Amino acid sequence: xxxKSIRVGMAGCGTVGCGVGDLLIRDHDALAARTGLxxxxxxxxxxxxxxxxAPHVPDAIITGDLATLNRADVDLVVELIGGTTVARxxxxxxxxxxxxxxxxxxxxxxxxxxxxxxxARAAGVGVLFEGSVCGGLPVIGGVLRGLIANxxxxxxxxxNGTCNYVLTEMLVAGKxxxxxxxxxxxxxxxxxxxxxxxxxxxxxxxxxxxxxxxFGVHADFATIPxxxxxxxxxxxxxxxxxxxxxxxxxxxxRMTEDGPALYVRPTFLTREHPFVGVDxxxxxxSFYGHSVGHVMFKGMGxxxxxxxxxxxxxxxxxxxxxxxxxxxxxxxxxxAAATRQAAMRPTAPARFYVRCAARGGAAAVSGIADGLxxxxxxxxxxxxxxxxxxxxxxxxxxxxxxxxxxxTMRAAIDGMQKGGAATEAPVYLPVTDPFVSSNP
Amino acid sequence: xxxKSIRVGMAGCGTVGCGVGDLLIRDHDALAARTGLxxxxxxxxxxxxxxxxAPHVPDAIITGDLATLNRADVDLVVELIGGTTVARxxxxxxxxxxxxxxxxxxxxxxxxxxxxxxxARAAGVGVLFEGSVCGGLPVIGGVLRGLIANxxxxxxxxxNGTCNYVLTEMLVAGKxxxxxxxxxxxxxxxxxxxxxxxxxxxxxxxxxxxxxxxFGVHADFATIPxxxxxxxxxxxxxxxxxxxxxxxxxxxxRMTEDGPALYVRPTFLTREHPFVGVDxxxxxxSFYGHSVGHVMFKGMGxxxxxxxxxxxxxxxxxxxxxxxxxxxxxxxxxxAAATRQAAMRPTAPARFYVRCAARGGAAAVSGIADGLxxxxxxxxxxxxxxxxxxxxxxxxxxxxxxxxxxxTMRAAIDGMQKGGAATEAPVYLPVTDPFVSSNP
Numbered sequence: 001x002x003x004k005s006i007r008v009g010m011a012g013c014g015t016v017g018c019g020v021g022d023l024l025i026r027d028h029d030a031l032a033a034r035t036g037l038x039x040x041x042x043x044x045x046x047x048x049x050x051x052x053x054a055p056h057v058p059d060a061i062i063t064g065d066l067a068t069l070n071r072a073d074v075d076l077v078v079e080l081i082g083g084t085t086v087a088r089x090x091x092x093x094x095x096x097x098x099x100x101x102x103x104x105x106x107x108x109x110x111x112x113x114x115x116x117x118x119x120a121r122a123a124g125v126g127v128l129f130e131g132s133v134c135g136g137l138p139v140i141g142g143v144l145r146g147l148i149a150n151x152x153x154x155x156x157x158x159x160n161g162t163c164n165y166v167l168t169e170m171l172v173a174g175k176x177x178x179x180x181x182x183x184x185x186x187x188x189x190x191x192x193x194x195x196x197x198x199x200x201x202x203x204x205x206x207x208x209x210x211x212x213x214x215f216g217v218h219a220d221f222a223t224i225p226x227x228x229x230x231x232x233x234x235x236x237x238x239x240x241x242x243x244x245x246x247x248x249x250x251x252x253x254r255m256t257e258d259g260p261a262l263y264v265r266p267t268f269l270t271r272e273h274p275f276v277g278v279d280x281x282x283x284x285x286s287f288y289g290h291s292v293g294h295v296m297f298k299g300m301g302x303x304x305x306x307x308x309x310x311x312x313x314x315x316x317x318x319x320x321x322x323x324x325x326x327x328x329x330x331x332x333x334x335x336a337a338a339t340r341q342a343a344m345r346p347t348a349p350a351r352f353y354v355r356c357a358a359r360g361g362a363a364a365v366s367g368i369a370d371g372l373x374x375x376x377x378x379x380x381x382x383x384x385x386x387x388x389x390x391x392x393x394x395x396x397x398x399x400x401x402x403x404x405x406x407x408t409m410r411a412a413i414d415g416m417q418k419g420g421a422a423t424e425a426p427v428y429l430p431v432t433d434p435f436v437s438s439n440p
Numbered sequence: 441x442x443x444k445s446i447r448v449g450m451a452g453c454g455t456v457g458c459g460v461g462d463l464l465i466r467d468h469d470a471l472a473a474r475t476g477l478x479x480x481x482x483x484x485x486x487x488x489x490x491x492x493x494a495p496h497v498p499d500a501i502i503t504g505d506l507a508t509l510n511r512a513d514v515d516l517v518v519e520l521i522g523g524t525t526v527a528r529x530x531x532x533x534x535x536x537x538x539x540x541x542x543x544x545x546x547x548x549x550x551x552x553x554x555x556x557x558x559x560a561r562a563a564g565v566g567v568l569f570e571g572s573v574c575g576g577l578p579v580i581g582g583v584l585r586g587l588i589a590n591x592x593x594x595x596x597x598x599x600n601g602t603c604n605y606v607l608t609e610m611l612v613a614g615k616x617x618x619x620x621x622x623x624x625x626x627x628x629x630x631x632x633x634x635x636x637x638x639x640x641x642x643x644x645x646x647x648x649x650x651x652x653x654x655f656g657v658h659a660d661f662a663t664i665p666x667x668x669x670x671x672x673x674x675x676x677x678x679x680x681x682x683x684x685x686x687x688x689x690x691x692x693x694r695m696t697e698d699g700p701a702l703y704v705r706p707t708f709l710t711r712e713h714p715f716v717g718v719d720x721x722x723x724x725x726s727f728y729g730h731s732v733g734h735v736m737f738k739g740m741g742x743x744x745x746x747x748x749x750x751x752x753x754x755x756x757x758x759x760x761x762x763x764x765x766x767x768x769x770x771x772x773x774x775x776a777a778a779t780r781q782a783a784m785r786p787t788a789p790a791r792f793y794v795r796c797a798a799r800g801g802a803a804a805v806s807g808i809a810d811g812l813x814x815x816x817x818x819x820x821x822x823x824x825x826x827x828x829x830x831x832x833x834x835x836x837x838x839x840x841x842x843x844x845x846x847x848t849m850r851a852a853i854d855g856m857q858k859g860g861a862a863t864e865a866p867v868y869l870p871v872t873d874p875f876v877s878s879n880p
Contacts, residue, residue, distance in 0.1 A: 004769075019731065022731070023589050023731055027589075027591075030591060031589065033771065034588060034591075034656070034770075034771065034772075035588060035769075035770060035771070036769055036770060036771045037769075130586065135732075136587075136729075136731070136732035136733065136735060137586075137735055138578075138581075138582045138585070138586025138587065138735070141578075141581060141582070141585055141586050142578045142581070142582060142586070145578070145581055145585075145753060145756070145757060146570065146577075146578025146581050146582070146750070146753050147576075147578065147749065147753065148474060148475060148752075148753050148756050149463050149467075149471065149748070149749045149750075149752035149753050149756065150749055151467075151470060151474075216474070274738070276717075277716075277717060289576075289749060290745075291459065291462070291463060291576070291745040291746065291748055291749040291752075292575075292576035292739070292745065292746045292749035292750075293576065293739065293740045293743075293745065293746055294739050294740060295576060295577055295578070295737070295738075295739040296736075296737070296738040296739055297735070297736070297737060297738075298714070298735075298736040298737075298738065299732070299733065299734050299735040299736055300732075300733045300734055303733075305730075305731040305732065305733065306731065306732045306733055308589070308731055309587065309589045309590055309729060309731040309732035310586070310589075310732075312588075312589035312731075313585060313586050313587065313588050313589050316585070316588050316589065317585060320762075320765055320766060320769055320770075321762075321765050322760075322761075322762035322765055322766060325760055325761050325762055326760060326762060329444075329475075329476055329477075329760055330474075330475065330476060330760075331473065331474065331475070331476045332474075
């Protein structure tokens with residue numbers, strides 16, 4: 001019955017690894033019936049063999065020796081240890097041993113993608129990574145295969161469930177940032193050290209991976225402008241809500257006349273935006289292609305089961321013989337040919353929301369607005385903002401601008417601080433309407 | 441530069457064919473840069489060579505002879521003529537000639553899928569059909585490859601843009617069914633003869649295609665319960681809106697203890713349903729997998745550009761060497777092994793909305809409610825309904841039931857008509873909450 005057999009070695013057995021163990025061992029026969037393939041998990045290498053692991057993974061295949069993954073009895077290595085040091089060695093040594101590789105490690109790909117892609121192409125093996133962005137949502141295959149007939153004009157995503165949960169809970173439950181984050185940790189959505197989540201780095205890793213697929217570029221990760229959600233206060237979510245805006249941490253890729261613009265920043269969405277309603281742990285990605293128009297993927301994204309679903313879909317693609325062919329044939333993984341492009345902020349003007357805690361309270365409104373106007377920013381609305389939930393924080397002034405260039409806005413904000421009108425660095429966010437695709 | 445060359449012959453050159461012509465001829469070099477493939481449209485067979493055709497398709501490759509698609513200078517046949525008679529012959533003869541086939545013809549696959557799949561597997565060629573469901577949304581590849589590690593517990597979709605446009609316009613603009621449909625035709629969303637759209641047949645074709653991928657079954661199309669939107673009145677949309685419900689024509693596939701249940705029917709969605717906000721021409725599909733949980737695809741779906749995007753993505757998959765392998769290896773296309781399952785309505789209870797134009801107007805409310813109760817239906821709410829926009833139609837009675845079995849509901853509705861309480865056959869629709877996945 002099994003047309004084809006493939007032997008999988010796995011590095012790491014945490015949340016996602018346990019999920020992969022469930023799918024490959026507990027569900028082995030069901031997967032064989034669905035795919036016609038006999039996919040066998042033959043080795044699991046973990047750094048500490050005493051750690052708890054998947055209930056379905058037998059002791060006999062557990063090892064503490066990562067190097068055994070490269071033996072002849074393994075066809076494919078799944079890398080799930082995370083980080084960029086040991087993981088990089090595991091992946092590169094598997095490639096050197098002629099193994100295909102499946103990984104869900106977005107940090108590794110964002111920082112060392114070109115090195116890994118070049119090594120894999122030289123060795124004639126495939127590197128697949130559906131699980132690296134939005135867990136189980138098939139966005140990698142979606143853009144790489146489903147939308148390959150398109151010039152992608154833009155994409156944007158809510159790529160980090162922890163940040164989205166925190167922003168949702170603050171507004172819905174009136175929690176402080178710290179309390180919402182603590183809840184995310186308690187519920188297992190956030191990492192024990194959630195710094196990479198909330199400072200936007202995890203989102204930027206995924207943005208870099210998507211940019212390779214959508215635009216064929218390998219971004220210099222260090223140059224991607226990244227702003228996390230740490231400066232967003234409950235006051236901003238409440239004021240935005242009053243204005244009809246929802247705050248999301250967006251990863252954005254736009255093709256511009258000057259090349260691809262990539263950035264991560266908290267953004268207010270207008271009511272018409274397709275991401276309105278993507279709340280809690282939800283993830284979503286939109287692509288805008290010149291032929292297809294708007295395509296959106298939405299779901300729960302990360303987590304053990306969803307990410308394992310994506311990892312095993314890659315294993316199946318390799319086992320069918322397709323994964324290696326796709327990887328070795330498509331030019332975006334030919335890092336010699338592909339562009340390495342510095343990421344940058346977009347050059348199109350946007351409306352901005354500005355909030356500051358101002359000396360003199362409500363009386364300071366016109367002074368602050370005049371200051372912005374003096375810096376060349378057209379202010380559409382300026383008013384004091386109070387709300388019972390943030391009454392103890394003092395009086396805030398919020399402003400909404402006409403469409404303004406980022407550089408003008410940045411200079412104006414810097415001026416506000418120097419001029420002393422604001423008691424602390426003002427928070428400012430772009431307000432984003434739905435992207436207008438070239439194809440209606 | 442071009443690693444591989446593939447010669448495409450196309451049958452039909454209507455809206456989608458013109459889009460494919462744009463992508464393969466106008467965008468030839470851009471597609472080659474993106475894929476590393478030299479994909480050439482070498483022949484276009486149309487029934488009437490005088491008809492207007494894609495501006496980018498040169499006269500020299502146009503022919504009126506469909507049989508020339510099977511010559512040795514064509515590697516792959518794209519079938520875009522629609523219908524199930526000539527299209528079936530084109531596809532089967534291409535397969536017999538050893539060509540891979542790409543089609544967007546959901547009617548053909550719903551009615552003749554098993555015959556075509558069996559012929560293709562016997563010939564060792566691939567049949568790909570990403571464009572058959574939701575145009576450019578990569579749902580076929582999404583479920584077939586991206587979610588293959590999952591047992592799919594359920595899926596549901598808004599699969600017909602014409603119906604969705606009509607239902608949206610009736611409510612938003614207060615149009616009658618006839619006026620909204622006429623607008624859809626004028627705007628080019630509906631066919632000149634939109635009967636297949638509004639009677640639910642087109643949606644059911646797509647449902648049958650998705651059932652093969654999600655459940656590995658080939659439904660006997662004639663047995664799928666299909667109800668279109670022709671009986672939905674503005675009064676229902678207005679009353680539903682008041683109750684907090686949005687009316688959508690849903691295609692539903694649920695795996696039950698008795699096998700897969702498939703059906704098409706107008707359905708009221710509660711406010712929490714992920715399809716709320718999928719309006720106008722929009723399409724959407726949700727899958728619920730045992731490992732991935734909920735995954736949703738959303739976008740504009742049909743149309744020339746979007747569907748051409750999907751068709752060309754299949755051509756690329758064939759050219760990369762993957763399309764044929766996927767098709768010939770995955771067991772769901774092995775029609776000898778796959779189940780052929782009679783479709784059926786679901787067996788789980790649902791709340792129902794009932795509307796009737798009743799003799800005696802408001803005074804008839806308690807009589808009608810008592811009639812339903814007498815038939816074993818728990819009525820939660822029963823009241824007269826009037827609205828200025830439908831005032832001329834007389835008084836309606838609307839009712840909302842507790843969760844009730846379909847069979848009980850059907851018998852009760854039949855009883856209402858026989859009893860003479862209703863002046864015409866009552867309209868009744870299930871009310872659907874979000875599907876609760878086995879994976880949270």
